[in-house]
Amino acid sequence: MLTDIIKNDKIWSTSPGVSVGQEVMDFRWGRSRGEEGIAVVINFLLANARLVLGVGGAAVLGIATLAVKRLIERAGREADDEKVEQKMSESWEELSLVSASPKSIRKGLESVVMKHVAKATKSQKADLCQPQQQKSSLEEKPVKASESQRPKSLQLSLTLQDRLHQYYSTRAALTPEVVHRAESLALDICTEVQGFLHTTNPDMPLGEMSLGGSLLDDLQVVRADHACLLVPLQLEPSLWRLIPGEETLLTHPLHWMVRRVNLEYFPRGRSYWDRFLVGGYLSCRALVNMLSKAVMETMNWPSLSSTLDCLVRPVLGGDELKLEIRPERGDPLFISIVPVLREADVVLTAQVELTRPWDSAWHLSLYPWETRRLAQLDSADRGVRRVVLKTLKAVCRRCPALRPLAAAPLVNLILHLSDKDLDWSEGCLSGRFQQCVWELIGYLEEGVLPSYFKSGVNLLNGMTDEEVDEMGFMLYCAVSEPDILLI
Structure with missing residues (x-):
């Protein structure tokens, strides 16, 4: 536990790792000597809360701020000595969390935080209800007293189970119409991109493109605004081998590599994908760069926009292959173009933003x-x-x-x-x-x-x-x- 000595408006620490005499922070605010003492304690609290509490540091910061605010406000007005002593002791009880051990801090943290949060939440609820009350008071049709009390009593009778159902239906879940509209638009883009690649690169061995992600699995919430266009690459099983990350120098369980094998029998150039070899491995970055030039920089996006009656344009400036679609009505939709490799139940994706800085690493997708x-x-x-x-x-x-x-x-x-x-x-x-x-x-x-x-x-x-x-x-x-x- 830290042992602090207030000396010459500075805090000196004798805690392990900090030598005596080492200056931690200089506090020079306050109009009187008493206020300087409070300032020192609180600034020390703000500076060391995360060190003492970890995740709960933010909670102690909030508690300390509330307590000190009360102390300073009370110092500026006269009150009965008995009430002042009572309120001062309450505030300092909250501040005493700082000098306690980490275990006692964690035990006392919950009760103190909850007391303030309960008060703040009640006032927040009142603020949220106030605009509705003002709106109802402006209506010309008179409202009976019994009717005005119904919403409040109904709200109080709702259990957490009811509120969760209400939140899910009104905030989280998407309507079937919204999902269908987004899927239809994404499928149109998928068809256009696949047709363009087959026309411009007929020798590129690609499988049937499809949509993937949370939009197709009914797991998307709030807005239907993103989807994935999966571009399956067809590799020759006798020429390529997928290697788990634990078996390579990467040692990362989600970073896999694709090795070219049987070079003595099938020399380089036998496979279309040999042109993306780097050091004997299929380079994820080289493949993404090729698709970026073949699709993102080559397709006629203005023409496609007029065909689909919506704005379609590539999102430039990053490693991710992403398209932005803005329909005439509804939210914008972002589609990520993701090359994939499949072998049994293993799905590897070419996402440079997830495997940086390894250019030849592929990402093992656990989403399926x-x-x-x-x-x-x-x-x-x-x-x-x-x-x-x-x-x-x-x-x-x-x-x-x-x-x-x-x-x-x-x-x-x-x-x-x-x-x-x-x-x-x-x-x-x-x-x-x-x-x-x-x-x-x-x-x-x-x-x-x-x-x-x-x-x-x-x-x-x-x-x-x-x-x-x-x-x-x-x-x-x-x-x-x-x-x-x-x-």
Whole structure:
């Protein structure tokens, strides 16, 4: 535990790793000596919260800010000594979390956070209801007192289960008409791209192109705005071998390589794909660059736009092959062109943005395995895993603090949880949703969420400490007030 000495308006630390006399921070604000002391404590709290609490650091920051704000506001006005002493002790009880051990901090964190969150959520609900009340007061038709109370009483009677169903139907799920319109538009683009490639590169051995992704699997939420155009490459089985990442120098379980074999019997040039060989391996980057020139830079997009009665244009400036489609009505649609290799149940994709900086590495897609397993589990027990997943995806997409959580961590979270709890019936929707929140908090605390099919893959990699803090704080708040996630 840190032992701090306030000396000459500076904090000196005798904690391990920081020598005595080492200057940590200079605090020079406040109008009186008392305020300087408070400033020192609070600035120390703000500077060291993440070190002490990890994910919960953001929660302590919020608590400290509230407490100090009250202290400073009370210092500027006169009040009864008894009330001042009582309120000061309450504020300093919250601030005492800083000097406690990490274990006691975690025990006291939840109760303190929930007390403030409950108050904030109530005021937030009142603010959200205020515009509706003002709107109803402006209506010319008079409203009886009993009728005006119905919405409020109905809202209070709704259980978490009811609110989740309401959120799913109004916020998460897409209507069949919207999905059909997006699929039809994506299929038109697929047909045009495939016809163009067969015309300009007739000797390129390609399979039948198809659409893929969450739009086709009924897992897309909020808006139907993205899909994948899968371009299957046909390799000669006797000339190529797919090698797992663990067997190569890459050692990454999701980074595979495609090796050219039997060169002594079938020399280079026997296969069409030999032109993309780099060091004996099929180069993912070379193939993507070829498709970028053959499709993105060559197709007549203005002509295609006039044919389909919508704006179609390539999204330039990145490694991903992506098209933007803007129809006359509805949301814009983004289509990613993804070359794929299939062998049995293994699906490798050429996505340079996922395998950077290895030019010859291919990405092992776990998406087919995850969606297949999810569908099998729900079909076996008529469960609500897909509903929970789509609700969580919508919550993360609509909440800025949770937006870094992509679909992959959420679906793997539910698959892990399905091994622990077997009851996923309709009546357990709220319980499973709350349990997912708790499980996410635990994974964020550890900083590791392993893949269901590849335990060596951490699905939380790439997230910054600030993002983890914000997500952890939001989920802590949602434990006692799930409504903050369902707005």
